[in-house]
Amino acid sequence: MTPPAHPNSTEADVIPGGPLLPGDGGRQAARERARRAKTRRGQAIAFLSSVLVLGGLAVAVFTSTGWPEVQAQFFSVEVFRDSFPGILSAFWIDVQVFLVVEVIVLILGLFVAVVRTSTNPALFPFRVLSALYVDVFRGIPVVLLIYLFGFGIPALELEGVPSDPLVLGAIALSLAYGSYVAEVFRAGILSVHRTQVESGLAIGLNRFQTLRHIVLPQAIRRVRPPLLNDFIALQKDVALLAVVGVIEAYRQAQIDAAANFNYTPLVAAALLYLAVTIPMARLLDYISRPDDPSRGMAK
Amino acid sequence: MSAGQAGDGSAVIDVLSVTKSFGDLDVLKGVELAVGEHEAVALIGASGSGKSTLLRCVDLLEEVDGGDILLDGKVITDPSVDPVAIRKRLGFVFQSFNLFPHLDVLENVTLGAIRSGQMSKAAARDRARELLDRFGLGDREREKPDRLSGGQQQRVALIRAFAPSPRALLLDEVTSALDPELVGEVLELVRELKSEGMTMLIATHEMGFAREVADRVAFLEDGRLLEVGPAEAVIDSPSEPETRRFLGRLHQGGLA
Numbered sequence: 001m002t003p004p005a006h007p008n009s010t011e012a013d014v015i016p017g018g019p020l021l022p023g024d025g026g027r028q029a030a031r032e033r034a035r036r037a038k039t040r041r042g043q044a045i046a047f048l049s050s051v052l053v054l055g056g057l058a059v060a061v062f063t064s065t066g067w068p069e070v071q072a073q074f075f076s077v078e079v080f081r082d083s084f085p086g087i088l089s090a091f092w093i094d095v096q097v098f099l100v101v102e103v104i105v106l107i108l109g110l111f112v113a114v115v116r117t118s119t120n121p122a123l124f125p126f127r128v129l130s131a132l133y134v135d136v137f138r139g140i141p142v143v144l145l146i147y148l149f150g151f152g153i154p155a156l157e158l159e160g161v162p163s164d165p166l167v168l169g170a171i172a173l174s175l176a177y178g179s180y181v182a183e184v185f186r187a188g189i190l191s192v193h194r195t196q197v198e199s200g201l202a203i204g205l206n207r208f209q210t211l212r213h214i215v216l217p218q219a220i221r222r223v224r225p226p227l228l229n230d231f232i233a234l235q236k237d238v239a240l241l242a243v244v245g246v247i248e249a250y251r252q253a254q255i256d257a258a259a260n261f262n263y264t265p266l267v268a269a270a271l272l273y274l275a276v277t278i279p280m281a282r283l284l285d286y287i288s289r290p291d292d293p294s295r296g297m298a299k
Numbered sequence: 300m301s302a303g304q305a306g307d308g309s310a311v312i313d314v315l316s317v318t319k320s321f322g323d324l325d326v327l328k329g330v331e332l333a334v335g336e337h338e339a340v341a342l343i344g345a346s347g348s349g350k351s352t353l354l355r356c357v358d359l360l361e362e363v364d365g366g367d368i369l370l371d372g373k374v375i376t377d378p379s380v381d382p383v384a385i386r387k388r389l390g391f392v393f394q395s396f397n398l399f400p401h402l403d404v405l406e407n408v409t410l411g412a413i414r415s416g417q418m419s420k421a422a423a424r425d426r427a428r429e430l431l432d433r434f435g436l437g438d439r440e441r442e443k444p445d446r447l448s449g450g451q452q453q454r455v456a457l458i459r460a461f462a463p464s465p466r467a468l469l470l471d472e473v474t475s476a477l478d479p480e481l482v483g484e485v486l487e488l489v490r491e492l493k494s495e496g497m498t499m500l501i502a503t504h505e506m507g508f509a510r511e512v513a514d515r516v517a518f519l520e521d522g523r524l525l526e527v528g529p530a531e532a533v534i535d536s537p538s539e540p541e542t543r544r545f546l547g548r549l550h551q552g553g554l555a
Contacts, residue, residue: 198360199397203411203459204387213410217401 072262079264083256087265090252091272094238097170097248098276101238102231104174109181114211116182117189130182137179143240145172150244165244173241177234184226188219225288232277232284239273249273310335310369311467311498312357317366319352326352328522329366334467337496341503341513341530345545348519350502351394354469357500358391371466387415390460394472396452398444404431404455405440412463423462430458434488450481457488467498474505486512506549510534518542 061067115123116130137145149172154163162168192215200210239250247255249269256265310333319327326349334340342350355361357368359375359382368376375385398407408427412418418426431437434454444452453473461468470489474482486508493499493512503509509516509530516533518526518541526539537543 195393195395195397196399199393199399201360201383202358202386202391202393204383204415204417204463205411206383206415209414213414214399218399221401 074263074267076262076264079256079260079262080268083253083260083265084268086256087249087252087268087272090247091249091269093166093246093248094235094272095276097166097173097238097241098231098235101170101174101177101234105177105181105230105234108174108178109185110216112178112182113185113189114216116186120207133175134179134182137175138183140176142173142176142237143243145176146240147243148172150241166241166246169241169244169246173234173237177230177237180230181227184223184230185219187226188223189215191222192218225284228280228284228287232280235276235280236273239269309372311338311371312500313367313369313372314353314357315367315369317353317356317368318364319349319356319361320364326522327356327363330519330522330524332517332524332527334498334500337498338515339493339497339499339501339513341501341509341516342519343503343506343509343516343533343545344519345548349522350519351471353519354391354471354500354502358389358469359385360391383415387411387417387463388466390463390465390468392453392456392460392468392470392473395476396444396449396456398452398456398459400444403441403443404436404447407444407455408459408462411459417463426462427458430462431455434458434491448481449477450484453477453481453485454488457485457492461492461497467500468492470499470501470503472502472504474503474508504549506534506546518545520545 112130112133115126116134118127146169149168150165153161153168154165196214196218197210200214201207205213238248241248242251242254245251249272250266253265253269257263312332312334314330314332317327317330318325330349330353332340332353342353344350352361356363356376363376366376367374370385370388374380399410402410405424405427408431409418409420409423412423412426413420417423428437428440431440436451436454436458439447439451439455444455447455453476457468457470457473473489474485477485482505486505489499489501489508490512501509501513511530513530515527516530517524518533518537518539520541526533526537526542528538533542534546537546
């Protein structure tokens, strides 16, 4: 509280707007004015800073000596127009692969995580195998796995085993991402508090029902953001199938680039990947917003 | 409301010479206690005296080391007994409510009864609605627990525990996590249950409530039941020096 000004004080005279006396009816309006001014000032600064930074970057790029050459090599409208339809149809393969692989990864990851977090002695060997699986497949570069599966398995000449590089590559992707997602699910399961399990048992559920109706729903809700993050990574990594000869968007773009002596097809392919990953990123932001009521965190 | 003697087989819950340790820590050191049909027994004692552990042993959430616990005259602490079947016959309410945050109020109340096969979905819902209405929560059935006050959450937890009409309710300090002004509404519900004849074993720090609702009070200290008797007698004129000390401390703290 402001102490009342001393009758003889001259201090009040130097404060703009007169003496600061408590209970002044105009203060609320003054505070609102000050708040609005602050907001306007903030907006102006953000705008100015954006113009400077982005404009500066644009000027630096477009006035560089190499820009005309880069523009012709990477951003040729003509080449884009010619190659885009072919790349788009090759991208359909990427879409199919990641849709199928995502479903397999969800099931595989959840299964492995449930086995790894179980305490049932009968599942002991499966726990060991799950841990081994995660260690191995999480620790090998995806590109190497695709290579090994795509070329190694057909070389075994086994009866009834697929030899299509597309299928084998998708299997390698599924196993690699299954191991990442298993760890995501496991973290989610372990994050559900022990008292929730006890509460489930106390209402007469058995262990499996408690897992199914109480632990997993909460675990899955909590790990949706890291899960989507892995899916974004997966959608890009489908391009790695190119190493075993699958002609998906990236490989098609490479072929077109070589044929035209122009890199524009690669930019076209990049745009297609962005077209699926950016919506996914926004979805991720949406579901991980802090006030999401459906997350239902235990207190 | 006969106060059955431990071991005579007439009680709903019979605790016989139960011991329980966690590592080197002996939490229960030979506890004997019987809770008769329609009887409410309050367990009092300091934090760490073993109240919660005793309740958790009865609900088979902890395994006893020595002794036995009987439900309706049958031993439930034998390894051959299916704990799930026993827990279906008992209701347990936790200090910190432990509602399921991903389910709404109605689902919280009905999940156990439906999934454990005790009631059809329709019957469980009807029963839950009837109870929620009766206890002033009828308009909250679609809310998630985090939208409710602590008192409302604990009332839902109580309804969840007794909706399937268990043989007995085990209440583990159900008001200890509540703001003081919310304690009343929860105790009111427990009072109602008592008036309906629900058999209850109640760990509590609320001496006024224990005296009012409990038929008998059992004073637990350091893993032993030092004094068991009619509520007024134990609380107003305890015969054991330890009980007097404990109650004296509560009075000093303004808690009783």
